[in-house]
Amino acid sequence: xxxxxxxxxxxxxxxxxxxxxxxxxxxxxxxxxxxxxxxxxxxxxxxxxxxxxxxxxxxxxxxxxxxxxxxxxxxxxxxxxxxxxxxxxxxxxxxxxxxxxxxxxxxxxxxxxxxxxxxxxxxxxxxxxxxxxxxxxxxxxxxxxxxxxxxxxxxxxxxxxxxxxxxxxxxxxxxxxxxxxxxxxxxxxxxxxxxxxxxxxxxxxxxxxxxxxxxxxxxxxxxxxxxxxxxxxxxxxxxxxxxxxxxxxxxxxxxxxxxxxxxxxxxxxx
Amino acid sequence: xxxxxxxxxxxxxxxxxxxxxxxxxxxxxxxxxxxxxxxxxxxxxxxxxxxxxxxxxxxxxxxxxxxxxxxxxxxxxxxxxxxxxxxxxxxxxxxxxxxxxxxxxxxxxxxxxxxxxxxxxxxxx
Numbered sequence: 001x002x003x004x005x006x007x008x009x010x011x012x013x014x015x016x017x018x019x020x021x022x023x024x025x026x027x028x029x030x031x032x033x034x035x036x037x038x039x040x041x042x043x044x045x046x047x048x049x050x051x052x053x054x055x056x057x058x059x060x061x062x063x064x065x066x067x068x069x070x071x072x073x074x075x076x077x078x079x080x081x082x083x084x085x086x087x088x089x090x091x092x093x094x095x096x097x098x099x100x101x102x103x104x105x106x107x108x109x110x111x112x113x114x115x116x117x118x119x120x121x122x123x124x125x126x127x128x129x130x131x132x133x134x135x136x137x138x139x140x141x142x143x144x145x146x147x148x149x150x151x152x153x154x155x156x157x158x159x160x161x162x163x164x165x166x167x168x169x170x171x172x173x174x175x176x177x178x179x180x181x182x183x184x185x186x187x188x189x190x191x192x193x194x195x196x197x198x199x200x201x202x203x204x205x206x207x208x209x210x211x212x213x214x215x216x217x218x219x220x221x222x223x224x225x226x227x228x229x230x231x232x233x234x235x236x237x238x239x240x241x242x243x244x245x246x247x248x249x250x251x252x253x254x255x256x257x258x259x260x261x262x263x264x265x266x267x268x269x270x
Numbered sequence: 271x272x273x274x275x276x277x278x279x280x281x282x283x284x285x286x287x288x289x290x291x292x293x294x295x296x297x298x299x300x301x302x303x304x305x306x307x308x309x310x311x312x313x314x315x316x317x318x319x320x321x322x323x324x325x326x327x328x329x330x331x332x333x334x335x336x337x338x339x340x341x342x343x344x345x346x347x348x349x350x351x352x353x354x355x356x357x358x359x360x361x362x363x364x365x366x367x368x369x370x371x372x373x374x375x376x377x378x379x380x381x382x383x384x385x386x387x388x389x390x391x392x393x394x395x
Contacts, residue, residue: 089296089297089300090300090303091304093297093300094297094300094303094304095304095308167359177351178351178355180323180324180327181320181324181351182319183323184319184320184322184323184326185315185316185318185319188319189318189319189322190315193311193314193315193318253307256304256307256308257308257311259304260304260308
């Protein structure tokens with residue numbers, strides 16, 4: 001099989017405490033997966049499968065929910081409406097107000113795609129958050145930034161856009177000091193942190209879960225290790241709940257920051 | 271094809287006064303949360319961008335002039351500019367929307383109250 005499942009399986013092959021072999025420490029190797037199948041030189045791997053299924057899942061869910069909408073919502077439509085209204089009231093409206101409602105479909109799909117991708121680290125069989133591979137994060141950052149720049153140039157014009165980047169009412173010498181800082185913030189730090197925040201949280205979460213799961217298996221032996229294994233199991237549950245929170249929070253932060261970027265492009269920051 | 275005509279956000283809303291108040295407080299909480307999140311990350315962004323921008327300038331100057339101290343000097347200047355700017359922009363208490371005492375109102379310690387506002391507060395108590 002693939003990835004972390006193999007690590008546990010290796011450990012199952014007699015690698016327990018006091019059996020002479022060391023702790024099979026999880027590491028970067030758990031983020032590299034074998035090819036599931038290949039088309040020419042294109043190798044299809046598990047993270048790609050997870051990403052594709054998540055995208056399909058989001059489309060299918062909202063498609064089913066609003067295929068035949070009723071005036072009094074029932075079943076899936078109820079859930080779909082709750083989901084959309086939650087994003088609208090918690091993320092879109094606080095940042096963009098009512099005029100931002102045209103961005104609702106974008107923010108809803110972004111939020112639920114990221115959330116589902118993150119949740120995949122907790123769902124058995126999948127148990128890998130595709131966002132822990134940074135290659136899946138950069139396209140999202142690119143989409144958000146392209147929209148951010150496009151809306152900024154469209155609404156403020158090229159000159160106005162750069163003029164709005166620096167604060168008004170500041171003496172000229174201070175303005176010269178601030179221009180490099182603003183440019184670095186806008187073109188380097190902001191997109192970098194937007195992507196790396198999501199990636200690093202998922203990476204660390206997956207590693208934590210793997211460590212405690214492998215440790216539980218490794219420590220399980222008829223010795224004092226059993227006690228430690230029990231402690232490790234408790235940690236697995238604790239980290240599981242923590243990751244549930246982190247998954248939701250990271251999707252929320254990414255989408256909220258996207259909404260604030262759109263808002264600043266529409267009105268001109270500062 | 272998805273039909274949105276009956277979706278929740280297109281229907282008129284009928285709510286009670288209390289529900290409206292609760293909704294408003296929820297909206298305010300959401301706004302504060304979004305604002306706090308944005309401010310936090312913007313401040314962080316500025317703190318990191320200063321050293322990066324001036325560090326880069328200092329590094330380039332150091333390469334061209336062979337004066338090695340320019341790189342750390344650039345980093346330090348960047349930190350100074352960042353800290354200064356963050357204090358300038360976020361370190362002060364927020365401006366009151368109305369500093370001038372209202373002609374119709376009374377000036378209290380908390381700010382300006384209009385007569386009607388004070389009246390309403392008394393009735394409320």
